[in-house]
Amino acid sequence: MSDLALTLARIQFGFTISFHIIFPAITIGLASYLAVLEASWLKTKNTVYLDLYHFWVKIFSLCFGMGVVSGLVMAYQFGTNWAGFSTVAGSVTGPLLTYEVLTAFFLEAGFLGVMLFGWNKVGPGLHFTATLMVAIGTLVSATWILASNSWMHTPQGFELVDGKVIPVDWFKIIFNPSFPYRLVHMVIGAYLATALFVSAAASWQLLHAKNNPSVRKMLSMGLWLILLLAPLQAMIGDLHGLNTLKHQPAKIAAIEGHWQNPGDEASPLVLFAWPDMAQEKNHFALEIPLLGSLILRHSLTEQIPALKDFPAADRPNATIVFWTFRVMVGLGLLMILLAATSLWLRFKDKLYNSPPFQKFSIAMGPAGLVAILAGWYTTEIGRQPWVVYGVLRTADAVTPHTTAEMALTLGLFVVIYLALFGMGTLYVLRLVKVGPKTGEALQGDAISINRNELDEFTLAPEFHPDNKKPATADSKTEQQTNPDKKDN
Numbered sequence: 001m002s003d004l005a006l007t008l009a010r011i012q013f014g015f016t017i018s019f020h021i022i023f024p025a026i027t028i029g030l031a032s033y034l035a036v037l038e039a040s041w042l043k044t045k046n047t048v049y050l051d052l053y054h055f056w057v058k059i060f061s062l063c064f065g066m067g068v069v070s071g072l073v074m075a076y077q078f079g080t081n082w083a084g085f086s087t088v089a090g091s092v093t094g095p096l097l098t099y100e101v102l103t104a105f106f107l108e109a110g111f112l113g114v115m116l117f118g119w120n121k122v123g124p125g126l127h128f129t130a131t132l133m134v135a136i137g138t139l140v141s142a143t144w145i146l147a148s149n150s151w152m153h154t155p156q157g158f159e160l161v162d163g164k165v166i167p168v169d170w171f172k173i174i175f176n177p178s179f180p181y182r183l184v185h186m187v188i189g190a191y192l193a194t195a196l197f198v199s200a201a202a203s204w205q206l207l208h209a210k211n212n213p214s215v216r217k218m219l220s221m222g223l224w225l226i227l228l229l230a231p232l233q234a235m236i237g238d239l240h241g242l243n244t245l246k247h248q249p250a251k252i253a254a255i256e257g258h259w260q261n262p263g264d265e266a267s268p269l270v271l272f273a274w275p276d277m278a279q280e281k282n283h284f285a286l287e288i289p290l291l292g293s294l295i296l297r298h299s300l301t302e303q304i305p306a307l308k309d310f311p312a313a314d315r316p317n318a319t320i321v322f323w324t325f326r327v328m329v330g331l332g333l334l335m336i337l338l339a340a341t342s343l344w345l346r347f348k349d350k351l352y353n354s355p356p357f358q359k360f361s362i363a364m365g366p367a368g369l370v371a372i373l374a375g376w377y378t379t380e381i382g383r384q385p386w387v388v389y390g391v392l393r394t395a396d397a398v399t400p401h402t403t404a405e406m407a408l409t410l411g412l413f414v415v416i417y418l419a420l421f422g423m424g425t426l427y428v429l430r431l432v433k434v435g436p437k438t439g440e441a442l443q444g445d446a447i448s449i450n451r452n453e454l455d456e457f458t459l460a461p462e463f464h465p466d467n468k469k470p471a472t473a474d475s476k477t478e479q480q481t482n483p484d485k486k487d488n
Helices: 003-044 047-080 083-117 124-153 170-174 179-207 213-247 249-256 291-296 318-347 355-363 367-383 403-434 451-456 476-481
Strands: 158-161 164-167 269-276 281-288 386-388
Touching: 003 047, 003 124, 003 179, 003 367, 003 403, 047 083, 047 213, 047 403, 083 124, 083 164, 083 170, 083 386, 124 170, 124 179, 124 367, 124 386, 179 213, 179 318, 179 355, 179 367, 179 403, 213 249, 213 291, 213 318, 249 269, 249 291, 249 318, 249 367, 269 291, 269 318, 318 355, 318 367
Parallel strands: none
Antiparallel strands: 158 164, 269 281
């Protein structure tokens, strides 16, 4: 197989998985958010939470469907484009993906129908249980997927027999050295991406004069979560980096754009540069002395790995991972800035009437997803030239297709994906633009609930079916919820 065909195969896999990552990341976050909303409604009887649930469940269902479709393509590619990988390592990755289907996917699918269509068919307790099970299912799914992927980075618990991987210890396979860090990092990333999405949607409504209790509530909830998770993600990322330094030092050298260690000097931190793989040096480098050793070694004397410490054939593409890593970190810092600014505005009682902040929040809406993609590229490209680190090279894992075949299928994927998922994404954004409606559960636009359930939970008079006077944002609802104080 030619080098160009191999490159096209890698691009095709990267292209399809980029679409697939986006939708499950949003569904992981939205599923938990919906569970929190329904629990809050059951506890407080505040219909604002109910309105938000019925608004976001529509977006969740769309993203869930697109995630399932894109995931099916990923599974087929293991057989069509990566037969060598399936032959050598399928005895590990196959069962792990099967466990994901048997546990997480069946759990999600089993309760999804009740969650979407069960409001007028089951009691409130059972419906909340269904929502909670779907949320748990998304997390279980992430656990199995990250276990499989992490094993490819830090493989253990197996033997090689006749060139094939034979599992000998499933506990070690699942709980491989990088698994805990990758799982926590990914789940927090999904929650952050969702919180940024929710906050951006609310900011859009506020910026366009759609100020109501539901909008203020979802902005407040999203920003609180960002304030909690953005700094935590930075700490988890540091621990993940130390783990990568131990098990994949060549990846760290590429991320840092660090080519060599002269003498016994501590390693600098390369802030910005253009790593040149051919000339084995950096162009336009801006460095801070000693800081590389301080961050990665927590020392002012120990050096970090250098790319020239590894054979050229074993080096990742530093030109790419150097910048994808900095995109991820830069967006993470902006998330922390957004959260800190929101806290200051809360203190000043200006959170809901600051157009510059609302524009900042809208601009940060896709930042979580972009950061996830940038981190994923850093992780996967940084593992190269191995598909199973130290065990199976990528060049030996690919199916021997011709360049023309790979170019044709890649072109078809691009056209079909942009058309299919492009339309789906545009529809999601159209729903976001409309925003949540006051009393949406009673208007028939979302999942319906019956009158008995409404009576049981003692809705406010303006939401009661017998009340013929339509509720508005300026009526009793706004007075009851007192959003200027309680939404904080």
